Amino acid sequence: MENKQVKPPIKKGLWKPEEDLILKTYVETHGEGNWATVSEKSGLMRGGKSCRLRWKNYLRPNIKRGEMSQEEEDLIIRMHKLLGNRWSLIAGRLPGRTDNEVKNYWNTHLNKRCRTGKRKPTDPSNHQNGNDKYKSKKQCNSQTTSSTSPKSNPEESDGKKKEKEESTVTNTWIQDAQSMNYYIESPVMPVCNDAFVLNDEPFIAYWDSFVLFESFGL
DNA sequence: AACAACCACAACCGCTTCACA
DNA sequence: TTGTGAAGCGGTTGTGGTTGT
Helix, strand or coil: CCCCCCCCCCCCCCCCCHHHHHHHHHHHHCCCCCCCHHHHHHHCCHHHHHHHHHHHHHCCCCCCCCCCCHHHHHHHHHHHHHHCCHHHHHCCCCCCCHHHHHHHHHHHHHHHHHHHCCCCCCCHHHHHHCCCCCCCCCCCCCCCCCCCCCCCCCCCCCHHHHHHHHHCCCCCCHHHHHHHHCCCEEEEECCCCCHHHHHCEEEHCCHHHHHHHHHHCC
């Protein structure tokens, strides 16, 4: 009974800089993947999930930190209208941004604004100064931009989910799009928005989201 | 100065999906 | 085809800084 190996307790809570350094060094040396062994072999007393999340959201190269630009913000709003809470998909269209960051930003900034119908003024100066009440708080890991990892291309693996979501996502998107004055034009897309329903089935549900995005010029 | 309330963000949890034997 | 472990995802909670009283 007692010969079971007692696992060391998994550490939780905020990551310390030295832990970041250990994880970063380890992943840069050995590569991503197999997160369960990363925590063991690196000596970090963290769960594999925690390591993966920390790497993905903060330590990975090309992570973009700091305030969202007006363009990014608009994109999030528009895509959320189309896709709902598909944060990984939305983040996939924002180079350097993570799903967690997009989700947090939505929940803290955009959600309430959209609910109240207010929009942030487009004045760029407002962007630098506005809402930076807490800006200096946690900006320790600033990096520059680039693309997301190729492995987790959410748009490809997303086909199966679509059917499940079609009732919630697609039923209103045309109305939303129209209300936002989008003009949909695509080689494979009928010009008339009303033509998206085939035999009671929303036509859009069978599309790859890529087509959807391209159609909106995103 | 002290404390409570508020806010933004980091991290965790549980479920789902994927990959592979 | 099926079982299993790893990875991914989204919702929720925790943490710590700022502001107001």
